[in-house]
Amino acid sequence: MRTRLDTIVRSAQRSGRAAGAFTCYDLATAAAVVDGAGVRGDGVVLLVSPSTAATPYGQTLVRALRTVADHAPVPVSVQLDHASDLDLIRQTVEAGADAVLVDGSKGGYEANIALLQEARQLLAGHDVVLEAELGRIEGDEDVAAQIAAGSAGLTDPAEARDFVARTGVDLLAVSIGNVHGSYLGEPVIDHERLDAIASAVTVPLVLHGASGLPAHTVRRCIASGVGKINVNTELRTAVLERLAATVPAALVKGANLESVMRSWTDEARDQVSRILASFAAE
Numbered sequence: 001m002r003t004r005l006d007t008i009v010r011s012a013q014r015s016g017r018a019a020g021a022f023t024c025y026d027l028a029t030a031a032a033v034v035d036g037a038g039v040r041g042d043g044v045v046l047l048v049s050p051s052t053a054a055t056p057y058g059q060t061l062v063r064a065l066r067t068v069a070d071h072a073p074v075p076v077s078v079q080l081d082h083a084s085d086l087d088l089i090r091q092t093v094e095a096g097a098d099a100v101l102v103d104g105s106k107g108g109y110e111a112n113i114a115l116l117q118e119a120r121q122l123l124a125g126h127d128v129v130l131e132a133e134l135g136r137i138e139g140d141e142d143v144a145a146q147i148a149a150g151s152a153g154l155t156d157p158a159e160a161r162d163f164v165a166r167t168g169v170d171l172l173a174v175s176i177g178n179v180h181g182s183y184l185g186e187p188v189i190d191h192e193r194l195d196a197i198a199s200a201v202t203v204p205l206v207l208h209g210a211s212g213l214p215a216h217t218v219r220r221c222i223a224s225g226v227g228k229i230n231v232n233t234e235l236r237t238a239v240l241e242r243l244a245a246t247v248p249a250a251l252v253k254g255a256n257l258e259s260v261m262r263s264w265t266d267e268a269r270d271q272v273s274r275i276l277a278s279f280a281a282e
């Protein structure tokens with residue numbers, strides 16, 4: 001059933017867990033993500049990246065994902081991820097997304113706040129959950145390049161307090177050494193900073209770039225107040241590896257696309273259920 005993203009997150013937190021959010025580029029993966037969440041009965045978030053939403057069929061995909069959410073046996077929300085284009089945000093919400101990460105992190109602090117305020121005005125009348133990003137998470141949401149975390153863009157706890165008060169956001173994505181894509185070397189997460197941010201705000205925190213973080217690090221982040229964890233690279237890479245192993249044999253056997261799709265969705269479902277099982281506080 002379609003459920004508000006903040007409700008999914010707070011319910012996960014009440015049971016000492018974080019909700020998982022997975023990037024979906026297509027309908028079959030989205031259905032597999034819901035199946036993977038259904039294994040444990042968890043709520044889950046279907047993420048659509050802005051590059052996908054802006055393709056010619058992007059809005060059709062969002063409508064399809066909303067249908068998946070509406071009919072799912074577990075709580076599901078559809079979120080437009082990392083969006084800064086107000087027109088794309090409006091279109092995607094009208095197509096059925098019920099949450100948006102309004103991402104003004106690439107501009108300055110005041111510009112980030114102004115973008116959130118504009119988005120809120122634009123979406124007045126829609127029941128939409130807003131997430132914001134404060135500080136800057138390095139890397140590309142859609143590409144698994146090796147990225148080193150920079151110290152310049154880390155979230156400042158005092159700013160976080162002011163930012164949440166002025167924008168009224170429902171969730172806050174933090175930059176604490178996490179990056180999108182693959183980590184260059186050992187990830188170094190600034191847990192003291194995370195604790196200070198968690199003490200400064202009352203909204204749930206969001207950890208982007210979870211792919212490649214050790215399980216104990218993720219557990220510690222959940223114990224500190226992270227209520228939602230975004231995953232793309234880990235799921236995408238597992239599916240691609242499975243396809244690399246499956247497609248050559250399928251071509252030899254007469255190229256049965258249905259069996260290839262099944263290996264794709266089985267892999268996505270199993271990965272999601274495995275990853276969600278690890279999203280518990282220590």
Ligand code: 13P
Nearest residue numbers: 181208209211230232233
């Ligand atoms: P990863 O690709 O590093 O898992 O990050 C995904 C993400 O944070 C999407 O918002």
